[in-house]
Amino acid sequence: MPTAQGVSGKVSYSENLSAVFPFRIASPEHYLTAFFRLISNDALGTANTFNGWKNYLEAPLFYIGLITILLVFQFFALADRKRKLLYGAFLGLWLFIIIFPWFRFAFYGFAGDYYKGALSLFIPFSFLLVGLLGFQEIMKGKKPNLIVLVISLLLMVVLIWYPYHEPKVTISQSVQIRASLFLVLYSIFISMLSSDKFAKIILPLLLVTVILEARDFSWPAFNERVSLHKADIRNKKYQFDNSMEAVDYIKKIDQGLFYRVDKVLAR
Amino acid sequence: MKSGYNDGMVQDFFGTKMYQSHNHKNYVNFLDEMGIIDGSQERNTRWLLGLSNNPYLHPLFSIKYLLSKDNSQSSVNPSIYSEVSKAGDVHIYQNKYFLPFGIPFDQYIDYDDFKNLPNGEKQEPFTGVWYWKIG
Known part of the structure; x- marks a missing residue:
């Protein structure tokens, strides 16, 4: 038996959401949350300890491996102009939706101010696709662009460690340290891929590091959440x-x- | 931390308090217009408080039983509820003015008149639905 009036229906909030000016930007904590949840699911705390925009489940969730970030930059450095434009527009569309909330509300049919499943699935996988295309460029024989690699690493490290002074967002220092270390490691490995001599050693090392990162970064989501016990x-x-x-x-x-x-x- | 919103679903009974992403708009509107929730806050339309703190509306919603613990006895209105049993630390009360689902009305209030009532008086027209039972 369901409780009370357990059927879905439109709530008046949709009118409030659709009335928002389409090019109104979001709050700083929203953008900070979107960035740090690209770095790690738990960069702003795990489950009930989450302190960022909205909550652990409804906040943007774009993390899909740190190496992806560096490889996306490599794609835009190595791919031909036509593909850069195509995939740039593709990622730009998602970026647009993140920057201007009205388009996100529209994406969810003005049902609520959150991210939930769809965008937190489509955006990271789009990112992964472009990252893999960047990796494919390197695997096809192109040398990684070292200048872009260094710039992307520095940019990420600066963005991770910048003192934001946003009281509504608590950034996990542990995640900051581990994310920086993994990014440095990946940068070293990617730079060494340009050498035929190291490529055979680096690829398995890269795989092991990706597995270690996946294990390390997914641990809190599985093991530090309050659950019901017998x-x-x-x-x-x-x-x-x-x-x-x-x-x-x-x-x-x-x-x-x-x-x-x-x-x-x-x- | 919020708790107990979907007890009805877990414990298999009809209740009035619930969490859902999209609750029925007429129920949300009712709670909003009665001043029980602030419907302009989106979260309040998902976390529906229900009617537990509004006993005068209970007969209208066919609420027949009320459960309370020692520390929430003050929320039980003795003029409406009488204790029928106890399970551990949970007191079971029965509504003396229970009305079944589907009842005829011979009076009504215009929506505009209702809208103009002060918030504190909006529940009063609904008490008339069951108040005759006292006499």
């Missing part, structure tokens, strides 16, 4: 308290077709 049911915590027995009792004494039960329980 003991919580035994110990009558949360919704497993004595109200379970109370509801059973009501159902036993009253088999009426329709009535509601309400609670004024302070948990």
